[in-house]
Amino acid sequence: MSLPYSVQAPSDFVDRHPERIDQWKNLVRTDPRRAVRVLTLSGVNSETIDGDTPVDTQYVIAQLRIVSKEAKGDHWKALVNAGVIGALCKCALNFQAAVMLREDTGVPRAEVENVAKQMFASYFHPLEIICNAVVSGSLPPTATEKKTVEEMKKYWSSIMQRVWSEPGYTLEPTPREVRVIERVVIAQNLVRLSLFDPSFYEIILKPSDLTLAVLFRYWMHSTAVADSRLNLMVLLPLLEPPYPQHLKEYFEQHPPPDMHALLPRILLGASKTAGSEKKKRTPGQAADAILSATASHLEKLGLEDVTYEYNFFHALLNHSEKENRAFVRAAFKSSSLWAANAQVMRRSAAAKSQLGDGVYMGALMTYSTVIHVVEQDGKEFIDALVSSWMSTGLFDAVEDTVDVLMKAPRGPMLLTSIIAALDRWIPQLSAKTRRLMRSQLPRPRLIKSLLAPGFIRGEEDRERLDNDYADLVARGMGSSPQNSMWTQGAWQMLEQVSSKVEEPGDCARRGCEKKVDAEGRPEQACHMCKITKYCSIGCLEKDMAEHGHICGWVHFLEDIRKQNATKEESAPASEGEVSRQLGGLTLSDLD
Incomplete structure (x- = not known):
């Protein structure tokens, strides 16, 4: 049998201790300070004044997950007044996950590693409990929500530092139900906390804070609608307003940093590879990784979420013209991006819907948007872009979807601009790219x-x-x-x-x-x-x-x-x- 220490317990372990379940089900609701004291324990041999030990942490966490879903109730209010938010934040900073085995089991290391991969990150459950509470909390905020915000402000950046430095398995694709929830919890917390108090953005917009890098990295590794969209809900308005109404009013009085300062802090999320080695990427490698993620999302997400992806890509491209030319140049050469874009044209045209028509125009505009940009970089990059377009079937995609293009309000206009650019670039193309265009x-x-x-x-x-x-x-x-x-x-x-x-x-x-x-x-x-x-x-x-x-x-x-x-x-x-x-x-x- 295996169980992670101070994070979660398998059901068979909990089921064999029903008396402790009943005990903490009662204590969390009747003696919140005692529950909070358990969360502050550190070290295997530590003990509270009540005689509780780190083993009790499992039962306290399990009950807090339940109580926090009713944040308007008296039990949760009492816990907040007892200091549960600060205690949970300290847990997020200090909890360690471990696979504990019976002596002399002889379990192979690979099997232990596999068990570890099924577990949530050590900091997840404290953040999940807080997330339950802020999602089910009151709007407009009461004293409970306001106290939650103030406590979170104290610890947020330190928690983000740990999440950034110790991603664990949160960037892995499997098990999907575990990893997706992990990659959602921070964005969900931030969205709700800023609804309670927009000044929470003072924290995440500080130069030393890593929230934006964490969310961008989560977006890059997202595998579902939830972890893609929720992270973009935070990132996209910062790159391309309008802001949500509550933030609009706040940013009118407290403008966010300019893009020269802000964009590098977001793109930092692509600066390292996933996994235990976490190798540092060059700017070009980081750009390739971002474009690969964009292509993957365009291929796998539904049309509604593809709209978010296009908005985000165009915003990145727009700001990168001045701030990150490596990203722009990598986009010209990205066969995966342009292949995915052609696929979206076909998929959106086949939908035969208003949503599909809008997405179709987003794909078509992705071709036309880069025309003036590539001309700033000259012959080498023009050749790379045309080669990418031809090798990934630009003309095939247009031909297969021409009926939708002709009906789109700006379809023929955009197509003319794309073909006119190709005509203009022909003298600058290499012999190889000219042959490729001829083959199409x-x-x-x-x-x-x-x-x-x-x-x-x-x-x-x-x-x-x-x-x-x-x-x-x-x-x-x-x-x-x-x-x-x-x-x-x-x-x-x-x-x-x-x-x-x-x-x-x-x-x-x-x-x-x-x-x-x-x-x-x-x-x-x-x-x-x-x-x-x-x-x-x-x-x-x-x-x-x-x-x-x-x-x-x-x-x-x-x-x-x-x-x-x-x-x-x-x-x-x-x-x-x-x-x-x-x-x-x-x-x-x-x-």
């Missing part, structure tokens, strides 16, 4: 989807397109996101990018790297348009389902390519030209 193009099905909304079915459509064109010419990037010219621009830019990464003689089938005239093979062209050429009959046949989307438009698209080649610096004019060339065409022309 052309996109006949996507082109068709973007072309279709521009067809003119009558005078009303013609007038609308003329008005949209005039608005774009007059306002440029300030034009309305609903302007149909953004859709025109998207397919035009996509065609332009395709033409720029192609080389003479390339096979027209996406992904084929052979030439149409390689090894003396006869040139194979589509028998309908006579223009689209392949390296072999096999490629031609494989590509017919794709090429068929735009076969009837190949001559038109070829003309547009030529126009773009000669008028590349006058995009608005060419967009207007295209909109007029679409006049008189119908949807049936694509069949």
